[in-house]
Amino acid sequence: TQLLEQSPQFLSIQEGENLTVYCNSSSVFSSLQWYRQEPGEGPVLLVTVVTGGEVKKLKRLTFQFGDARKDSSLHITAAQPGDTGLYLCAGIGGGTSYGKLTFGQGTILTVHP
Amino acid sequence: NAGVTQTPKFQVLKTGQSMTLQCAQDMNHEYMSWYRQDPGMGLRLIHYSVGAGITDQGEVPNGYNVSRSTTEDFPLRLLSAAPSQTSVYFCASSYTPTARGREQYFGPGTRLTVT
Numbered sequence: 001t002q003l004l005e006q007s008p009q010f011l012s013i014q015e016g017e018n019l020t021v022y023c024n025s026s027s028v029f030s031s032l033q034w035y036r037q038e039p040g041e042g043p044v045l046l047v048t049v050v051t052g053g054e055v056k057k058l059k060r061l062t063f064q065f066g067d068a069r070k071d072s073s074l075h076i077t078a079a080q081p082g083d084t085g086l087y088l089c090a091g092i093g094g095g096t097s098y099g100k101l102t103f104g105q106g107t108i109l110t111v112h113p
Numbered sequence: 114n115a116g117v118t119q120t121p122k123f124q125v126l127k128t129g130q131s132m133t134l135q136c137a138q139d140m141n142h143e144y145m146s147w148y149r150q151d152p153g154m155g156l157r158l159i160h161y162s163v164g165a166g167i168t169d170q171g172e173v174p175n176g177y178n179v180s181r182s183t184t185e186d187f188p189l190r191l192l193s194a195a196p197s198q199t200s201v202y203f204c205a206s207s208y209t210p211t212a213r214g215r216e217q218y219f220g221p222g223t224r225l226t227v228t
Contacts, residue, residue, distance in 0.1 A: 009153065033216075042117075042203050042219025043156070088155060092215065100171070101217065103148075103155035 003027070004091050006104030013079055014112050021074040021087055021107045029091035032065055032072045033101070037086040079111045115139055117220035119204050125226045126194040134189040134223050136204030144207045145187040146171070146217070147179065149200040156203065162187055194227045201225070 005024045013019055023032070031050040035043035047056050049065035049072060056063045060083075062075040072089055089104040120135045138145065146161035148171075158171030162181040176198060178190040187206075191198060201224050205217040 004155075006155070040221070042205070042221055044219070045216045048216070090156075100158060100161070101156075103157070105153055105155045 004089060004102050004104040006089055006107055008107060009105060010108050010110075012110045012112070015080055016078050017111075019076050019079055019109070021089075021109075022071070023073065023089035023091075023104050024071045025091060025102075026070065027091070027093075028069050029093060029102075030069070031092045032069075033090045033092065034063055034072070034074055035088040035090060037088060037106075043086075043088055076109075079109075081111045081113050084109055084111050117204055117206055117218050119202075119220035119223050121223060122221065123224050125228065126191070127228055128194060128196060130194050132191050132194065134191075134202055134204075134225075136187045136189065136220060137185050138187075138204075138206040138218070139185065140206060140208070140218065141184060142206035142208050142218070143184070144209060144215075145181065146205050147177070147187070147189045148203045148205065149173065149198075150203060150222075151200050159189065159202075191225075196227045199225060199227045 007022050033048045034046045036046050037043040047063045052067045052069045054065045060077045064073050087107045090101045093100050117138045143164045147159040148156040150156050157173050159177050160179040162168045165181050165184050168179050168181055181187050201222050203222050204220045207215050207217045
């Protein structure tokens with residue numbers, strides 16, 4: 001079974017601060033996705049990273065895939081109250097876990113005005 | 114284009130009762146799956162299907178049955194509800210189960226409480 005450890009579980013910050021969320025595993029994933037979930041709704045895909053060392057930017061959000069494809073990070077610059085939500089990383093497996101998503105536990109982010 | 118729809122949105126069951134959670138998608142996606150979400154545990158895969166007539170077990174399949182008679186529908190059946198099945202259930206679909214870059218589209222969820 002592939003596991004993804006996501007940290008921190010909770011993050012409460014003031015508007016304008018920077019933050020980083022981490023996603024770590026001992027397993028190699030063929031690719032990794034980050035989702036954002038609002039209360040009462042399903043997760044929505046933010047980004048997919050595929051290549052080891054890959055960095056993708058989405059406005060104030062920067063996503064990085066580790067060189068060994070075992071870990072990833074999400075960095076938010078100058079957080080805003082609209083960034084509040086649950087952030088989930090999900091690894092896409094290969095081999096016997098072909099195509100299956102393994103989710104981290106999630107990070108609940110609260111940005112105070 | 115409604116995307117992925119789930120019914121009901123909320124449900125309360127007594128221990129031992131059975132019920133079916135409905136899921137439908139109108140995007141002609143081959144791959145559909147069911148997850149449950151519990152606090153501090155992310156989403157865990159229950160069952161999935163790579164096409165009509167084909168289903169397989171995920172990480173936590175015990176107590177649940179699925180079938181896929183059409184591309185559009187993928188119902189989840191709880192055979193004999195237990196309090197441990199209290200959770201939020203999400204259905205998801207994607208165009209193809211390719212390993213790289215596959216985006217899953219999630220429904221709005223069904224919040225189930227078993228007393």
